[in-house]
Amino acid sequence: MKIAILGGTGEQGPGLALRLAIAGEEVIIGSRSKERAEAAAAELNKELGGTRIKGLENPQAAAAAEIVMMTVPYSAHLSTLETVKAAVQSKIFVDVSVPLDPENPRRMKMPPAGSATEEAQEFLGPNTKVVAAFQNVAAHLLRDAQHSIDCDILVCGNDAEAKKTVLGLITKMGMQGYDVGTVDSARVVEALTSILIRLNIRHKVKGAGIRLTGLPR
Amino acid sequence: MKIAILGGTGEQGPGLALRLAIAGEEVIIGSRSKERAEAAAAELNKELGGTRIKGLENPQAAAAAEIVMMTVPYSAHLSTLETVKAAVQSKIFVDVSVPLDPENPRRMKMPPAGSATEEAQEFLGPNTKVVAAFQNVAAHLLRDAQHSIDCDILVCGNDAEAKKTVLGLITKMGMQGYDVGTVDSARVVEALTSILIRLNIRHKVKGAGIRLTGLPR
Numbered sequence: 001m002k003i004a005i006l007g008g009t010g011e012q013g014p015g016l017a018l019r020l021a022i023a024g025e026e027v028i029i030g031s032r033s034k035e036r037a038e039a040a041a042a043e044l045n046k047e048l049g050g051t052r053i054k055g056l057e058n059p060q061a062a063a064a065a066e067i068v069m070m071t072v073p074y075s076a077h078l079s080t081l082e083t084v085k086a087a088v089q090s091k092i093f094v095d096v097s098v099p100l101d102p103e104n105p106r107r108m109k110m111p112p113a114g115s116a117t118e119e120a121q122e123f124l125g126p127n128t129k130v131v132a133a134f135q136n137v138a139a140h141l142l143r144d145a146q147h148s149i150d151c152d153i154l155v156c157g158n159d160a161e162a163k164k165t166v167l168g169l170i171t172k173m174g175m176q177g178y179d180v181g182t183v184d185s186a187r188v189v190e191a192l193t194s195i196l197i198r199l200n201i202r203h204k205v206k207g208a209g210i211r212l213t214g215l216p217r
Numbered sequence: 218m219k220i221a222i223l224g225g226t227g228e229q230g231p232g233l234a235l236r237l238a239i240a241g242e243e244v245i246i247g248s249r250s251k252e253r254a255e256a257a258a259a260e261l262n263k264e265l266g267g268t269r270i271k272g273l274e275n276p277q278a279a280a281a282a283e284i285v286m287m288t289v290p291y292s293a294h295l296s297t298l299e300t301v302k303a304a305v306q307s308k309i310f311v312d313v314s315v316p317l318d319p320e321n322p323r324r325m326k327m328p329p330a331g332s333a334t335e336e337a338q339e340f341l342g343p344n345t346k347v348v349a350a351f352q353n354v355a356a357h358l359l360r361d362a363q364h365s366i367d368c369d370i371l372v373c374g375n376d377a378e379a380k381k382t383v384l385g386l387i388t389k390m391g392m393q394g395y396d397v398g399t400v401d402s403a404r405v406v407e408a409l410t411s412i413l414i415r416l417n418i419r420h421k422v423k424g425a426g427i428r429l430t431g432l433p434r
Binding site: 106108151188191 | 323324325355367368371395396397398401402404405406408409411412415416419420422423424425426427428429430431432433
């Protein structure tokens with residue numbers, strides 16, 4: 001599948017691109033600048049030994065892909081959504097945003113919609129299948145393809161088929177995903193990140209994560 | 218230590234009482250009815266082969282204890298707090314409440330304070346050391362003293378010493394606790410329960426829980 005990663009030069013972007021490419025998907029890194037997107041793609045391709053990853057501006061990346069993931073900092077959430085709204089209609093849109101309080105990243109500052117993912121679903125409209133995923137996994141662990149990820153991926157959204165597709169990708173990327181319900185579960189999934197940040201600070205580590213227990217794996 | 222468990226005849230209460238008693242603590246089950254509290258205590262004492270657990274009405278239980286835990290359903294949260302406000306001043310108060318939407322237990326209905334625990338802290342005042350804990354662990358697993366709990370206990374609150382005391386009790390009860398920050402983290406800790414309920418329903422199990430990863434255990 002062709003998968004765009006908007007804001008793919010930032011935190012979670014390169015790791016997602018790398019693991020999707022290793023899983024055999026065709027990846028397009030999107031950025032506000034085509035040059036930065038291409039540079040990020042070139043760096044990952046060098047690591048992969050190929051040309052599987054491309055770089056494009058966000059709107060072109062979104063238009064070229066079947067599935068669009070977005071990993072921009074929350075401050076660019078709505079403005080980036082605006083530039084790709086037309087291109088993502090009827091597609092699966094995976095929101096990876098975490099609305100941390102810019103004045104204190106240990107706290108959340110949830111948008112009026114309840115969560116970034118709900119905001120995206122409202123803004124993009126009912127034709128776009130918005131799914132939340134990958135908020136809780138540490139960027140540097142995702143980026144290290146040799147590292148097996150000890151963090152489950154909580155997936156939520158209103159479209160069951162879209163969630164199934166995303167869960168399939170997660171499996172191909174070597175991680176364990178769980179469907180945790182409708183889009184409003186994103187309030188918890190996103191906010192969990194602030195708890196993991198607090199734990200990272202307290203324990204002077206970088207990769208706190210979570211595993212679900214008592215469930216089939 | 219003398220520990221009261223208000224609403225101790227309900228969901229999480231008996232399991233907490235049992236495990237605290239096994240850990241060597243003196244436990245007082247509180248209830249609106251002294252008879253029901255005594256009956257619950259008698260049942261647990263029978264299992265323990267002793268008389269370590271007592272039963273009292275909630276206000277008397279709170280007055281007699283050094284640490285007060287409250288496990289009432291959220292619908293009785295404020296009304297129970299009112300009956301024990303005087304008795305818990307300057308004590309550690311462990312709130313186990315989860316403000317689920319009474320019309321749909323897969324959803325949260327957070328009080329204006331942000332969470333039940335913050336509501337308790339506001340209502341009881343700054344002299345009471347309010348701590349959140351035990352929201353995510355399944356009641357029937359807690360109740361089965363033979364069952365080793367595969368669920369970490371997330372602990373939050375504004376008083377560091379109080380959290381340390383509660384974390385110490387959690388260790389004595391055979392579980393792993395983590396300090397996840399100030400009282401506002403309770404918004405996430407409490408809400409996580411709705412996600413676990415969704416997972417229980419989806420996977421037809423009863424004991425979904427969470428483990429933190431990437432941290433010292």
